[in-house]
Amino acid sequence: MLSPLRVGTVLLQDGAFVPDSVQALRETFYPGWQAITNLTAEDLDRQIRDENWHFMFMAGELHGTSWGSWNDIAVRCAAIRVLRTAKLANFNGFEITGIYKRKFLGLHYLTVTGHSRHIQKSGVLQKIAERIQQAVQSARGADPSLPAVPLPTPAVAR
Numbered sequence: 431m432l433s434p435l436r437v438g439t440v441l442l443q444d445g446a447f448v449p450d451s452v453q454a455l456r457e458t459f460y461p462g463w464q465a466i467t468n469l470t471a472e473d474l475d476r477q478i479r480d481e482n483w484h485f486m487f488m489a490g491e492l493h494g495t496s497w498g499s500w501n502d503i504a505v506r507c508a509a510i511r512v513l514r515t516a517k518l519a520n521f522n523g524f525e526i527t528g529i530y531k532r533k534f535l536g537l538h539y540l541t542v543t544g545h546s547r548h549i550q551k552s553g554v555l556q557k558i559a560e561r562i563q564q565a566v567q568s569a570r571g572a573d574p575s576l577p578a579v580p581l582p583t584p585a586v587a588r
Contacts, residue, residue: 434502435509435542438470439526446522446549449481460510462517463524471525471547484553488546491527492516497539500531508542516546520558523547 441463448454454474456464466474478485494511496504509526516524528543548555 435465435505435526435529437526437529438472440466440469440471440474440547441509441513441524441526442466442549443517443522448549449478449483451481452477459506460513463513478549483549483551485523486548486550486555487525488519488521488548491543491545492524493541493543495539495541497537499538500540504540505529505542508540512542512544516544519546520562521546521548523549 441459442448442456444462444464452474453468454466454477455468457467459465469477475485492512492515494508494513494515496508496511498504498507508529513524523546524544525547526542526544528541530541530543532539532541
């Protein structure tokens with residue numbers, strides 16, 4: 431069973447490359463996402479940087495809300511909502527930075543907040559087309575019958 435989510439939990443997309451020396455235990459959290467259960471974001475960042483890789487932190491807080499009692503199921507539902515938003519940016523990680531329990535007109539709800547994270551070798555953030563191509567290549571490693579996806583060409587100013 432999945433460990434309860436807490437502030438500092440890191441979720442990685444399936445197929446996200448992590449250097450071999452990083453001792454990260456993964457547990458499936460939601461289809462396409464895995465939770466790192468034995469390391470906090472700080473520990474994971476330190477181990478990745480020790481291997482001369484980069485665990486980039488993206489500005490811009492994302493949040494998901496779930497109505498209902500304040501329990502692990504509500505936290506999971508709110509986290510899934512925020513992951514759906516995070517996936518649109520095509521970064522390979524997400525860090526939970528806050529879990530807030532609140533009431534509105536006597537109804538309980540909670541909000542999970544966090545930031546997208548991205549693991550890569552280069553210190554310069556890749557363009558979205560390059561991140562998409564990398565994700566496709568990692569998926570093709572699992573299934574070589576998938577067709578190649580060309581990179582989009584930049585628009586030419588006239």
